[in-house]
Amino acid sequence: MDVSAYLNEKAARTEEALEDYFNSWNGAPPQLADAMRYSLFAGGKRLRPGLVLGAAEIVSGDDAAALPAACAIEMIHTYSLIHDDLPSMDDDDLRRGRPTSHIVHGEALAILTGDTLLAMAFDVVSRAGNAAVVSEIARAAGVEGMAGGQVIDLLSEDKQLTLDELRRLHAYKTGALIRVSVRAGAMLAGTDTEALEALTRYGEHVGLAFQIADDILNVTGTEEALGKPVGSDVAHKKSTYPGVVGLDEARRLAEASTDEALHALEPFGAEAEPFRALARYIIERDS
């Protein structure tokens, strides 16, 4: 199973849908639309759209119904990166090998670009006509989700977190959006409760494995592969899995989460093969 090809195919269809959406605007200020495109079409892994569309495919054999959620969640992910990189936040100049939004467009336009991506994400996803999915995505981005996690992160700088505190931080900051990716995909495609619960567990464990692997790569990766400086977590005095439990134990925790993710997929047959490969890929990748 070629995971990169799988993600690339889902990424291409998500990007096509995003292009169509951008082209549907008549009166957008061009500078704002360009700044949105600059960050949105910056060649990310598109892990979240892959999870949205993949979950839809597993439960129904077809992922088309889930495209609005794939677009919306990638827009929300992109907004969060733009705001994370701001001078008053992580103050990062480089993202995916390119100057960050505020370096190119100035701070004010970068803030508004993030704001706009966040707002418009809810236009995109609401077009799927499922208000429960809108609500879940909003909460995953909100006070008990990504933004809440950002605040915990902000308040934790210079502090040594316990493993439990670190788990909570990441469950909010990155876990919630990954979890809701899987759920939104399954819900939009039509799912029974049992499959939704199994996929939710998969999303939770894969999200955790992804975050631990990210923390590890921030120590052991190369700037060339990552597109950003190695060791930026240490520079920002962030608590990380290698920092809290050591590199070996972090690797063990990532593998344990991957095992749990695979275990969650047991109710499924061959249709879940891509998600099994994806769970392994997440801790084996180099960027």
Place this chain on the structure above:
Amino acid sequence: MDVSAYLNEKAARTEEALEDYFNSWNGAPPQLADAMRYSLFAGGKRLRPGLVLGAAEIVSGDDAAALPAACAIEMIHTYSLIHDDLPSMDDDDLRRGRPTSHIVHGEALAILTGDTLLAMAFDVVSRAGNAAVVSEIARAAGVEGMAGGQVIDLLSEDKQLTLDELRRLHAYKTGALIRVSVRAGAMLAGTDTEALEALTRYGEHVGLAFQIADDILNVTGTEEALGKPVGSDVAHKKSTYPGVVGLDEARRLAEASTDEALHALEPFGAEAEPFRALARYIIERDS
């Protein structure tokens, strides 16, 4: 008709619903919830919730179905004020007579507080179960709405706008959210196309009158009544109606918009009396 009492009653019910919503969270970082409350419960006029609930009452005699939209739109309005006031934007220290969010909480938390209010607004409104309303509100906040207007505003500093350019700026920046307030209220309460179109026209003209009156107050008002410095538009080199067409013509335009707003209400009877009084109040207020 006592417009203040009318708005206060709708404001009180919106604030009660917002309190219930805030109290429904279990795991919100307290610093974030407190920062959200600081700006959300800062004693604004609550014009937008008044329009949401008022429109619902006109079309159906009951405004309860529209409460989720009243909460959501006030959260979006509040997020926009927090981000507007940031150092990289208008750099304002004072709002409604109190220090602005970034002065009290620091810039990073202020940005995240705005982000969270924006995201959670879509959780609140999606609970009304009407995806079309979610989409309209998202677009009113987005690239062809409030955020787009902010960008036009940003790019227009130090430039002398024509009256047409100024109209477009305000149709986006403040008009879109006021217009959608009326529409969302009517849609959630259940409306026919004719009433919705009449109320939409009312919302458009009232929004324009509101903005012109705001520009005039920024020149002629008192700091005590406004809760912010008089003349801040001039200090920020913003194009305003008095600046572009002069104070007398600005007053005439505000009155003309009010007349158009009243004209739009002609299909309605006594049930629209509060909206008639509100249209007059908007250009007669002193803050």
